[in-house]
Amino acid sequence: xxxxxxxxxxxxxxxxxxxxxxxxxxxxxxxxxxxxxxxxxxxxxxxxxxxxxxxxxxxxxxxxxxxxxxxxxxxxxxxxxxxxxxxxxxxxxxxxxxxxxxxxxxxxxxxxxxxxxxxxxxxxxxxxxxxxxxxxxxxxxxxxxxxxxxxxxxxxxxxxxxxxxxxxxxxxxxxxxxxxxxxxxxxxxxxxxxxxxxxxxxxxxxxxxxxxxxxxxxxxxxxxxxxxxxxxxxxxxxxxxxxxxxxxxxxxxxxxxxxxxxxxxxxxxxxxxxxxxxxxxxxxxxxxxxxxxxxxxxxxxxxxxxxxxxxxxxxxxxxxxxxxxxxxxxxxxxxxxxxxxxxxxxxxxxxxxxxxxxxxxxxxxxxxxxxxxxxxxxxxxxxxxxxxxxxxxxxxxxxxxxxxxxxxxxxxxxxxxxxxxxxxxxxxxxxxxxxxxxxxxxxxxxxxxxxxxxxxxxxxxxxxxxxxxxxxxxxxxxxxxxxxxxxxxxxxxxxxxxxxxxxxxxxxxxx
Amino acid sequence: xxxxxxxxxxxxxxxxxxxxxxxxxxxxxxxxxxxxxxxxxxxxxxxxxxxxxxxxxxxxxxxxxxxxxxxxxxxxxxxxxxxxxxxxxxxxxxxxxxxxxxxxxxxxxxxxxxxxxxxxxxxxxxxxxxxxxxxxxxxxxxxxxxxxxxxxxxxxxxxxxxxxxxxxxxxxxxxxxxxxxxxxxxxxxxxxxxxxxxxxxxxxxxxxxxxxxxxxxxxxxxxxxxxxxxxxxxxxxxxxxxxxxxxxxxxxxxxxxxxxxxxxxxxxxxxxxxxxxxxxxxxxxxxxxxxxxxxxxxxxxxxxxxxxxxxxxxxxxxxxxxxxxxxxxxxxxxxxxxxxxxxxxxxxxxxxxxxxxxxxxxxxxxxxxxxxxxxxxxxxxxxxxxxxxxxxxxxxxxxxxxxxxxxxxxxxxxxxxxxxxxxxxxxxxxxxxxxx
Numbered sequence: 001x002x003x004x005x006x007x008x009x010x011x012x013x014x015x016x017x018x019x020x021x022x023x024x025x026x027x028x029x030x031x032x033x034x035x036x037x038x039x040x041x042x043x044x045x046x047x048x049x050x051x052x053x054x055x056x057x058x059x060x061x062x063x064x065x066x067x068x069x070x071x072x073x074x075x076x077x078x079x080x081x082x083x084x085x086x087x088x089x090x091x092x093x094x095x096x097x098x099x100x101x102x103x104x105x106x107x108x109x110x111x112x113x114x115x116x117x118x119x120x121x122x123x124x125x126x127x128x129x130x131x132x133x134x135x136x137x138x139x140x141x142x143x144x145x146x147x148x149x150x151x152x153x154x155x156x157x158x159x160x161x162x163x164x165x166x167x168x169x170x171x172x173x174x175x176x177x178x179x180x181x182x183x184x185x186x187x188x189x190x191x192x193x194x195x196x197x198x199x200x201x202x203x204x205x206x207x208x209x210x211x212x213x214x215x216x217x218x219x220x221x222x223x224x225x226x227x228x229x230x231x232x233x234x235x236x237x238x239x240x241x242x243x244x245x246x247x248x249x250x251x252x253x254x255x256x257x258x259x260x261x262x263x264x265x266x267x268x269x270x271x272x273x274x275x276x277x278x279x280x281x282x283x284x285x286x287x288x289x290x291x292x293x294x295x296x297x298x299x300x301x302x303x304x305x306x307x308x309x310x311x312x313x314x315x316x317x318x319x320x321x322x323x324x325x326x327x328x329x330x331x332x333x334x335x336x337x338x339x340x341x342x343x344x345x346x347x348x349x350x351x352x353x354x355x356x357x358x359x360x361x362x363x364x365x366x367x368x369x370x371x372x373x374x375x376x377x378x379x380x381x382x383x384x385x386x387x388x389x390x391x392x393x394x395x396x397x398x399x400x401x402x403x404x405x406x407x408x409x410x411x412x413x414x415x416x417x418x419x420x421x422x423x424x425x426x427x428x429x430x431x432x433x434x435x436x437x438x439x440x441x442x443x444x445x446x447x448x449x450x451x452x453x454x455x456x457x458x459x460x461x462x463x464x465x466x467x468x469x470x471x472x473x474x475x476x477x478x479x480x481x482x483x484x485x486x487x488x489x490x491x492x493x494x495x496x497x498x499x500x501x502x503x504x505x506x507x508x509x510x511x
Numbered sequence: 512x513x514x515x516x517x518x519x520x521x522x523x524x525x526x527x528x529x530x531x532x533x534x535x536x537x538x539x540x541x542x543x544x545x546x547x548x549x550x551x552x553x554x555x556x557x558x559x560x561x562x563x564x565x566x567x568x569x570x571x572x573x574x575x576x577x578x579x580x581x582x583x584x585x586x587x588x589x590x591x592x593x594x595x596x597x598x599x600x601x602x603x604x605x606x607x608x609x610x611x612x613x614x615x616x617x618x619x620x621x622x623x624x625x626x627x628x629x630x631x632x633x634x635x636x637x638x639x640x641x642x643x644x645x646x647x648x649x650x651x652x653x654x655x656x657x658x659x660x661x662x663x664x665x666x667x668x669x670x671x672x673x674x675x676x677x678x679x680x681x682x683x684x685x686x687x688x689x690x691x692x693x694x695x696x697x698x699x700x701x702x703x704x705x706x707x708x709x710x711x712x713x714x715x716x717x718x719x720x721x722x723x724x725x726x727x728x729x730x731x732x733x734x735x736x737x738x739x740x741x742x743x744x745x746x747x748x749x750x751x752x753x754x755x756x757x758x759x760x761x762x763x764x765x766x767x768x769x770x771x772x773x774x775x776x777x778x779x780x781x782x783x784x785x786x787x788x789x790x791x792x793x794x795x796x797x798x799x800x801x802x803x804x805x806x807x808x809x810x811x812x813x814x815x816x817x818x819x820x821x822x823x824x825x826x827x828x829x830x831x832x833x834x835x836x837x838x839x840x841x842x843x844x845x846x847x848x849x850x851x852x853x854x855x856x857x858x859x860x861x862x863x864x865x866x867x868x869x870x871x872x873x874x875x876x877x878x879x880x881x882x883x884x885x886x887x888x889x890x891x892x893x894x895x896x897x898x899x900x901x902x903x904x905x906x907x908x909x910x911x912x913x914x915x916x917x918x919x920x921x922x923x924x925x926x927x928x929x930x931x932x933x934x935x936x937x938x939x940x941x942x943x944x945x946x947x
Contacts, residue, residue: 035704035737035774038804042641045808053595053810061594085591088584102559106551112567131533131541136788138538173627173792176813209811213638334589336817338627361664362631366816367790 047212051205051471052083056455060465075463079495081483082467084259084427086333086397089486094332094393096386097375100126104135104371118384126371135367141360143171143341144367147374151341154377159306164343170355171341171373173365175289175326178342180210181358182322185351186251186283187216196247198239198282200231202430202472202480204259217247222475225432228421229261233272240280252282257290257301257425260472260482262405264299264424270307278319286323289340292330295402296424305345321345327372329427331397339369339376401427404485404492411496415503427486430469433479433503439510451479457506462498531900534924535908537713537868539787547786550825553579557588557821571830579821588817595812597625597795601820605795608827613760624796625815625823628789629743629780630660632796635812636739636776637668639805640705650701652693652736654685656871656913656921658713673697674914679873682862683715687726694734705737706730711744711755714871714913714923716864718753724761732773740777743794744867747784753865759799775799781819784868786826793819871910874920892920 038046057080064078080088087093096119103109103123110120129146131137142148148171152164172178187195196217199207211218221239223229231254243249254273256265265273277284286304294301304323309316326340347355379394380386405423412420412431420431435450443453451468458464469480487495533541540546549572556562556576563573582600584590592598602620609618626632641649650671653661665672675693677683690706697703708727710719719727731738740758748755758777763770780794793815798806861872876891884891892909900906910921 034772034800034802035735036640036805037802040642040704041639041805041808045639045811048808048811050811083591085584087587087590090585093587093589098559102555102562105558106548106555108548109555112565130790131538132543134540134546134790136546136790137540138536138789173813173816213811332589335591335814336583336587336589338814338816357663358667361660361667362634363628363660364790364792366627366792366819368818369816 044213044215048209049205049212049471050209051467054467054471056452056459056465056467057082059456060459063459063463073463074461078459078463078465079487079491080465081487081495082465084329084484084486085335086329086427086486087335089484090488091333091397091486092393093334094390096380096390097332097334097372099386100375101368101371104368107133116385118380118386122375122378126374130367135371137367139364139367139370141362141364142356143169143365144370144374147171147370148341150374150378151343155303155305155343159303159309162306162309164305168344168347169341170344170359171339171365171370172359173340173362173369174328174335174338175287175324175340175342176206177338177362177365178322178324178340179206179285179287181355182285182342182344183210183214183216183251184358185355187211187214189248192246193248195251196243196249197251197253198236198243198249199253200255200258202260202469202474203253204255204287205471207253208473217243219243219247219249220473223258223261223263225421225475225478228424229258229263229430231263231265231269231273233276236273236276249280250283251285252277253285253287254304255287255290256304257288257293259287259290259426260428260430260467261421262423262426262428262430263421264294264296264301267300267302267307270302270304271311274304274308274311274315274319277321278315284319284321286321288323289326289329290426291325292398293401293427294425295405296422299424301425305343308345316345318346320347322347327369327376330376331394332372332376333397334372337369337372338366339373340365341373400489401485404489405429407489407492408483408485408496411493411500415500417503417507418500423485427484428482429485430472430480430482433481434507435479436507436510439506442510451481454479454506455481458499458502461505462502464495464498464502531904531906533906535896535906536789537782537784538789539784539868540789544787546788547826549830550786550788550822553825554818554822557818560586575825575830579824582821583817588821590817591814592625592817592820595810595814597623597815598817598820601625601824602795604824605797605827609757609759609797613757613763616760616763618759618797622798624798624809624812625820626778626780626794626796627813627815627819628782628792629741629778629794629796630664631792631813632778632780632794633739633741634664634668635809636796636798637664637670639808640737641669643702646700646702648701649705650697650703651739652690652697652703652706653914654707654709654712656714656910656915656923657707658709658741659908659912659923661707662914671697671701671703672914673701673703674916677712677715677717679862679919682865683712683717683871685717685719685723685727687730690727690730703734703736705739707739707741708758709741710758711742711748711866713741713744713867714869714908715862716744716867716869716871718748718755718865721756721761724756724758725765728758728762728765728769728773732769737774737776740775742777743780743783745779746786747868748866755866759797762799772800774801776801781823781826786822788819788822788826791819791822792816793823795823869923871913871921871923874922876920892922895920896922 060078099115099119100122104126127133129144148166148169151169152166155164189195194217196219197211198219198221201220201222219239221236224232240249291301322342322344324342327337328335380390408429409420409422412418417434418431423429440450443450449470451470455466455468466481466483474480552568552572553576557579580586582598602623605623606618606620643649648671650673652673652675654677655674662672673693675689678686745755762773776796776798778796782789859872859874861870864870881891884894890911892911896907896909908923915921
């Protein structure tokens with residue numbers, strides 16, 4: 001039967017081609033349908049999904065339009081707690097950064113006495129490093145040299161003096177750009193030899209999207225929800241061994257602090273991971289964009305590089321690693337600038353040459369983002385005029401986030417059917433929701449994944465936009481959602497309250 | 512080339528020149544062209560909104576900045592674009608610009624995708640196109656010479672480069688017979704699915720006339736090719752009696768069958784000769800007649816930075832009093848002077864450039880140079896450029912980077928230099944070649 005079906009398809013295709021050809025003869029041009037269709041396009045791109053901006057967000061945007069047009073709803077605004085965008089939620093930019101950038105944009109303002117001296121000095125230094133003293137000139141593909149030097153110094157200071165070489169620093173268009181670049185270098189092979197990349201479940205969907213686009217094999221390792229989303233070496237080993245049956249595992253990705261789970265890895269855990277990577281000959285990718293977002297008592301950010309070097313030359317001379325940072329999170333929240341960098345450790349020199357080639361194709365990272373990064377790694381010092389304001393602003397942002405993290409965990413845990421792990425760091429909460437069987441059935445009826453169904457209902461009834469846990473990955477049979485803790489505290493309290501009420505209503509409805 | 516050498520100079524090594532003049536890329540700011548004040552002032556206010564109250568800044572600057580900030584989430588240029596394909600108001604503004612430019616041919620905001628520069632935009636679209644291997648590998652007809660980053664981009668995206676020669680004797684025109692020849696040759700080893708057009712040409716500066724554009728469209732339609740039209744230098748056309756016409760406009764006037772079926776993507780950016788904001792990394796692509804299901808895949812485009820979207824908006828809607836006739840005057844003056852000089856030098860000939868930032872002269876290299884190059888294992892035009900850099904501190908681009916494969920050696924350099932620099936540059940440049 002199957003072969004008959006195939007032949008039928010082929011005949012149909014031939015018939016179509018013949019029809020097209022005769023039409024072509026008639027028209028003199030090809031009535032081809034399109035050159036670029038789902039069938040003819042890059043098959044990998046078709047498989048790409050990115051839940052953070054996926055269907056639920058599209059519906060949210062639609063609802064916003066409807067509200068604007070005066071359609072009556074049980075709410076007056078859509079609260080977009082789906083994306084980690086601090087400024088969109090009202091967080092204020094750091095004054096010092098914006099002042100320097102304004103001067104870089106329009107240097108005539110250097111004459112303006114309203115700007116402090118340290119702001120002017122920084123701006124002048126950045127402009128001098130730019131071609132033609134303008135942020136509008138291309139920079140070298142690897143990024144402006146003096147900025148890479150500043151990044152290296154920042155890393156050294158952060159890591160207690162462990163040397164960092166500016167040649168190993170690559171500025172990028174947000175951390176995402178650098179992550180995809182490294183993956184491009186690492187993914188190769190065919191069939192059973194195809195590169196496998198280990199990523200945590202739940203994970204930030206940039207990774208799964210990039211792996212789909214590159215046609216790499218995604219190897220899932222599960223974080224332990226019962227233990228505050230901690231990483232378990234036994235689980236890593238299980239995942240790796242299973243994967244070896246069908247691919248060539250070469251990369252291990254860690255997000256620390258975690259997205260969406262917010263867990264901050266202990267030092268011991270990081271050592272164990274490094275040891276594992278060395279034993280199993282894996283390239284480590286350490287996504288550390290939330291390194292300043294650590295809230296929980298007893299938690300501390302340990303950079304992978306620092307731990308690596310403290311484990312001695314046996315590790316620090318051999319383990320290959322790339323760590324990533326950006327200007328989009330922490331206390332800056334400057335997502336719209338697309339600033340970031342990666343530091344590569346123990347990268348083969350020939351591979352490095354290929355890396356330089358790869359980054360040169362996209363010319364250079366946006367210069368304003370590079371300038372901003374320079375300020376982030378080189379903030380006002382205690383003896384400088386802008387220091388006091390800077391520290392006040394920075395502390396305010398981070399302490400507010402810490403407070404919201406606590407509040408979120410506290411309130412969600414009072415809701416029967418919602419369990420929430422402590423938000424140790426980053427900007428999100430990923431609570432587990434218990435869904436009544438009837439709701440699960442209803443979702444299946446509608447062709448929706450159960451947590452998508454839940455989130456869609458929340459959006460329609462309360463105007464709150466979250467991302468269903470299925471977009472990040474979760475253990476079979478469990479359901480979650482990811483909510484950012486970014487709305488201003490008062491609004492967040494309202495949101496938490498509304499979700500609480502919704503959950504109770506929803507559970508009641510499907511009981 | 513310029514990536515390796517500048518490092519050497521920072522080490523205090525003695526050279527017969529004080530600093531490197533890099534004219535190998537179309538980067539006006541690097542050469543000293545000042546940015547457009549209005550754009551930079553508005554950007555400064557958007558970056559630091561306290562300046563909205565700054566009376567020393569013109570009122571229209573502050574008003575425009577407020578309008579732009581209102582387009583951003585949370586009123587900040589630091590938030591992500593509301594959609595990954597860009598700020599909706601900027602999409603709308605661009606579509607209105609295109610409609611105006613094309614004399615009323617409608618452009619739709621949802622067909623506009625904001626990019627991180629035209630190169631990145633092209634890369635994203637090419638990634639949709641790429642498929643197959645060996646004989647089924649997707650091919651792209653590519654002009655020779657072409658922008659110097661294009662061959663590498665095609666290679667990295669897994670696409671086959673199918674070269675079609677531009678005719679230097681005709682001012683670097685596109686030749687239909689050559690297109691046919693190239694396509695036939697291409698079909699032997701790959702599956703050509705697209706034709707890349709650079710109009711105005713990069714690096715040649717050639718501006719295609721309506722007749723040429725129509726012929727190319729017909730050729731593409733008959734042969735099932737998508738047109739990728741890079742039209743970045745549309746705003747700097749200065750050749751006598753030359754006018755930029757967009758591929759889309761010509762397409763719209765070729766009748767319903769073409770206008771509603773021909774797949775076309777056009778690229779533009781702020782890295783132009785006029786605006787020159789290359790470092791900001793901003794641009795857009797307009798997709799015409801692209802399959803809606805395929806278009807949806809473009810939603811996964813990496814998000815473009817906000818500041819260049821705003822700069823783009825400003826550049827497409829400039830305020831009247833700021834029309835820089837001064838700038839274009841300087842450009843024209845610079846160009847004809849440079850052209851004259853180049854054509855007077857023994858061993859150099861240069862086709863008049865009609866648009867864009869580059870001059871692309873042919874250099875007749877002495878046989879001893881060609882032999883030396885062979886001995887050293889480098890291409891002769893690369894050796895020439897290396898010598899020029901070492902001896903005069905001037906960095907130009909070698910024609911082979913633009914795909915020039917034959918024995919007709921060329922160099923690529925930007926002519927856009929401010930007045931006093933031109934004298935300096937050309938004197939040493941031409942001296943170098945006479946002694947070369």
